[in-house]
Amino acid sequence: MNENNLNNERNDGPSAGTPFSALADLRVNAPPGFTDRVVRSLMTAHKAPRRWGWPTGWSWVAPALAGAAVAVLATLFFTGNGPFRGNAMDTVVVQFEFHAPHAEQVELVGDFTAWQSGHILLVGPDESGHWTARIKLPAGRHEYLFLVDGREWVTDPHATARRPDGFGNLNSVINL
Numbered sequence: 022m023n024e025n026n027l028n029n030e031r032n033d034g035p036s037a038g039t040p041f042s043a044l045a046d047l048r049v050n051a052p053p054g055f056t057d058r059v060v061r062s063l064m065t066a067h068k069a070p071r072r073w074g075w076p077t078g079w080s081w082v083a084p085a086l087a088g089a090a091v092a093v094l095a096t097l098f099f100t101g102n103g104p105f106r107g108n109a110m111d112t113v114v115v116q117f118e119f120h121a122p123h124a125e126q127v128e129l130v131g132d133f134t135a136w137q138s139g140h141i142l143l144v145g146p147d148e149s150g151h152w153t154a155r156i157k158l159p160a161g162r163h164e165y166l167f168l169v170d171g172r173e174w175v176t177d178p179h180a181t182a183r184r185p186d187g188f189g190n191l192n193s194v195i196n197l
Contacts, residue, residue: 111160113197119167122150129154131165164192
């Protein structure tokens, strides 16, 4: 078949006499083997090399940290330790009292404040030198100390239980 026959066949088809029939005369044939090369390149373009094993670079850090955080939070939640102790409805109102007639400030610091000062200031002193604070705590075991004038850590003399704090002192313990 020669070029004239191809053009005649195209012009006799369903598009003969339409605006597209003029385009048939402008057709340029692709070089030999062009179609095979395009099809081969398309078939191999989607085949990405597979990497098996531990990821390289830093791509593993974020998923590893997220997994570790989930494991820690799940452990704290299901063992009843940490900030998830008890039920939100299981709170107890506790009154703390400390005798320090010459103190200018007394704070209550414990595991319920993450051992940070500035959260619970006791009110006082009253005429007998007592400082008091009334707070809600979740049911469970809590350790605490009084911080007098921002520099002296004092164990509650009325606490029924004490535990070494690891720094040579004793923490007061309350079980609710």
